[in-house]
Amino acid sequence: MTRRSLWLAAALMVVVFGGVSAFLLMWRPAIEPVELPQHFDSEQLLRGARVVEAGDCAVCHTRPGGKYLAGGLGLVTPFGTLYSTNITPDPDTGIGRWSLPAFERAMRQGISRDGHFLYPAFPYVHYSRMTDEDIRDAYMYLISGPGVHAPATPNQMNFPMNIRPLVSFWNLLFLHSDRITALPDKSQTWNRGKYLVEGAGHCAGCHTPLNALGAEKSGQSLAGGVVDGWEAPSLRGMSSGPRPWTSEQLVGYLRAQVVPNHGTPAGPMRPVSLGLARLPLADVEAIADYLLSLQAPAATRSKESSKMTPIAAQQAAGLALFQGSCAGCHAPGAAMRTIDARPGLEQTSALHATSPRNFLKTVMEGIAPVPGMPGPVMPAFSASLSDDQLEALAAYLREQTQPDEPWTDLSSTIHDLRQEAK
Amino acid sequence: MTTTTLHVNGSAHTLDIDPDMPLLYALRNHLGLNGAKYGCGLxxxxxxxxxxxxxPVFSCLTPCSGMEGRKIRTVESLGSAEQPGPLQQAFIDTQAAQCGYCIAGMIMRAQALLEQEPHPGEEAILAHMAPNLCRCGTHLRILEAIRHVSKDGVKHAG
Structure with a gap:
């Protein structure tokens, strides 16, 4: 063999090896379609319903006004817009031909029955950590429901993320399917809470900052993130700090109630909390028990005193706006305050937060009524209040709440939120 | 008291009112536009x-301050008793009012939808109209009136 042909052979081997590796990495077989069982164990269905509730499946897999679990909700990501899929047992458009192994592969590896890669907006990174029993119960519950014919809405992903096999590289980097193991030195309640938070509940999906590839930053689990313009606050150190949560408050909050010293869930947390309210109380208490045990990372925040003299004119405008737009429900003597014992605005987490995001988002979007559920309800003010008015109102209420730490980024945050809403 | 200019139904009105006065009060008590009603104030x-x-906004919770340069429209802008606009006519045709107290608000909320989306689907109509309540229970007729107009679309009324 000549030197030249040796080189050629070596190059060929590299190409073949690379091709085979890429193929093995990016190709997954279809799993044979099956006929679904017709009979179900009612106890198992009840357990499965709870797993599906704990996993917030319906929060993403039901669009507003759409059929339960039939998909179609648009999820805006930095990489394009995704639409959730139909997970009712419709044979043609749902999971009506999926076997349990196909379902389990989707939950643990993010692969659809036909072998295509699912996008990680579907939190298989977390679901992969669930027990076999929970996944099996959830499967039985899902396939026992009424099938809805609802074809998938095509995704609008940007290049290159519209090429699904590339997700395999993402999985290589970020999918580590270690099961959640109980710690023997912790209580059963704590371990149950950890399992729900880190498994089905996938709290970190929103409450952890994301890296450039849209994966949760390692080492910063539950340290806080931003989702749909809302701040998903850090869940570390909730039991300490200047405004500690009690177990009772956190359990109430997680179950969509209005609680003293903090308020009530709004934004993307509202549907999550409405789901948690349907779980057994003991499960929510376990979640609270685990979350309250998480310690704040060592204080790195240098507290710079940025005390500024509030602008008198802006404060007067803010007070006038509060009187005209808010006082009917939020003034000390307002009827709405006595009906559900809602705290004064100066007690709410939104007005104590470092970022004005959640206060502004709540004012702009309100809290929509849920048909068939009691309040609380708040009208949206995005159309009635101008940017200047929002700023004056926020500055006024912040001054009432945290006079030593005024929000300095109000104007830019309002601008950003308006842009995002378009 | 302070001077505030409101641009209502195409004309400017300069009023001497408190800046925190709800827009509703100014419309009704100062401009004689009695279509919009005070219901709950909340x-x-x-x-x-x-x-x-x-x-669409709740004028009971919208202070008159900050209205400079903003365009306000009330039900009076859509037509008159003699010459009702398309949406008003549809409300008459379907007899969508019982006591009528909610109707001006219903019409204006529906108007906003039809201007933005002339042929809304059933789900869009339901979701859009959800904030407005009718104590008499004429919701089905109100929805029917909106469907009437959504078949033809409604022209943008000034």
Missing amino acids: GQCGACTVLLDDK
Whole structure:
């Protein structure tokens, strides 16, 4: 063999090896379609319903006004817009031909029955950590429901993320399917809470900052993130700090109630909390028990005193706006305050937060009524209040709440939120 | 008291009022536009709904301050008893009012939808109209009136 042909052979081997590796990495077989069982164990269905509730499946897999679990909700990501899929047992458009192994592969590896890669907006990174029993119960519950014919809405992903096999590289980097193991030195309640938070509940999906590839930053689990313009606050150190949560408050909050010293869930947390309210109380208490045990990372925040003299004119405008737009429900003597014992605005987490995001988002979007559920309800003010008015109102209420730490980024945050809403 | 200029139904009105006066009060008590009604005063019933820059707002919770340069429209802008606009005519045709207290708000909220989306689907109509309540229970007729107009579309009324 000549030197030249040796080189050629070596190059060929590299190409073949690379091709085979890429193929093995990016190709997954279809799993044979099956006929679904017709009979179900009612106890198992009840357990499965709870797993599906704990996993917030319906929060993403039901669009507003759409059929339960039939998909179609648009999820805006930095990489394009995704639409959730139909997970009712419709044979043609749902999971009506999926076997349990196909379902389990989707939950643990993010692969659809036909072998295509699912996008990680579907939190298989977390679901992969669930027990076999929970996944099996959830499967039985899902396939026992009424099938809805609802074809998938095509995704609008940007290049290159519209090429699904590339997700395999993402999985290589970020999918580590270690099961959640109980710690023997912790209580059963704590371990149950950890399992729900880190498994089905996938709290970190929103409450952890994301890296450039849209994966949760390692080492910063539950340290806080931003989702749909809302701040998903850090869940570390909730039991300490200047405004500690009690177990009772956190359990109430997680179950969509209005609680003293903090308020009530709004934004993307509202549907999550409405789901948690349907779980057994003991499960929510376990979640609270685990979350309250998480310690704040060592204080790195240098507290710079940025005390500024509030602008008198802006404060007067803010007070006038509060009187005209808010006082009917939020003034000390307002009827709405006595009906559900809602705290004064100066007690709410939104007005104590470092970022004005959640206060502004709540004012702009309100809290929509849920048909068939009691309040609380708040009208949206995005159309009635101008940017200047929002700023004056926020500055006024912040001054009432945290006079030593005024929000300095109000104007830019309002601008950003308006842009995002378009 | 301070001077505030409101641009209502195409004309400017300069009023000497408190800046925190709700827009509803100014419309009714100072401009004699009695279409929008005071219902709950808490933004929970929608009887006071008017359009602000083409979007439906609760005028009972909207202070008159900050209205400079913003366009306010009330039900009076859509037509008169003699010459009702398309949406008003549809409400008459379907007899959508019983006591009528909520109707001006209903019409204005529906108007905003039809201007933005002339042929809304059933789900869009239901979702859009959800904030406005009718105590008499004529919701089915109100929805029917909106469907009538959505078949033809409604022209943008000034």
